[in-house]
Amino acid sequence: MRKALIILALLFAGLVPLMRYHPATSPAPTAVAAPPAPETGTPTPGTGTQGTRTVDGPVVDTEFGPYQVRVTFSGATITDVQIVTEPGDGHSQRIASRAGPTLRSEALRAQSAHIDMVSGATVTSEAYARSLQAAIDANGG
């Protein structure tokens, strides 16, 4: 009987850490490396703002893997552009980390602004299909 109690106690003790960990609301650091998130530095999550909607671009196959984009609009303003599906080999991260601090700071400053059109070397329809310009056009401008 005593033996059974000890076993029970040990079992319970063994369960305590599990119970403690059960409300695992804290996001465990998974292997999925977050895309360079700080660049979309929107100060407010924008959940309260009215007219927030998202537009998903097509899944585009690149030599690095599938790639898909989600643009979040608050009214006519682009509040976020996320890569929903990203090539798995970390190519994007590599080119991001290669970018110097100057370009990075310029880009950071630019992300939160509303955009009507994008100037850039976009001369093929393939490039267009995966461009920010296409996302803006898909939203009606």
Next chain:
Amino acid sequence: MRFVEQVMGMPASIEVPDQAAAGAVFGWLRHVDRRFSPFRPDSEVRTGRHSKELTEVLDLCARYERDTGGAFRVQLPGRPLDPCGVVKGWAVQRAADMLRAAGVTEFCLNVGGDVVAAGRPWSIGIRHPDHVLRVCAVLEVDEGAVATSGTYERGDHIVDGRTGRPVRDLVSLTVVANDLTTADAVSTAAFAMGTEGIAWADAQPGCLVFAVDRDREVHRSAGLTRMLR
């Protein structure tokens, strides 16, 4: 209203008041393509029957060829005559002039990433050279043009006519000017000069420059600061 079509072999996104204006713009650009494309055997460029308008474009090319010390060339050795670097800007500027003449005051035309805007403050993003979905600057343009040359889409395809070698020290160069004919020609010509083209573009009358070099350093005209959003 926003309209998107493939013209002159590239995507064109335009914002105009109505369908009629959109039809006029796309119609004109198709007409120019038929006449000036180096890829069409019956075009003026290929047949050598040069009209007044093509002569105007070729004169502009000759001017920039001279001003860049031969870095920008309308015809590279062993290749057909190719005024593409100047024709696009010139044609889209003409479309803008046509709209104005027809009483359209508010519009924004973007053909292959070269933009002309009128009538209200428009926000024009400059594509980030390393991220297709990001911009590295946003400019407010009420009345004017923004043209960008870059190697991020087609690789090292812009050749310095002086050396015959592709430009590798720049990744993106944007020119802001009052009209797209100038902005496109200056950005194309400056890019062919490599990093020395940055100062050259900045010195062109009415031109402001925003460039990203190979090391991802940003170079921009002082006058551009007030346009940044």
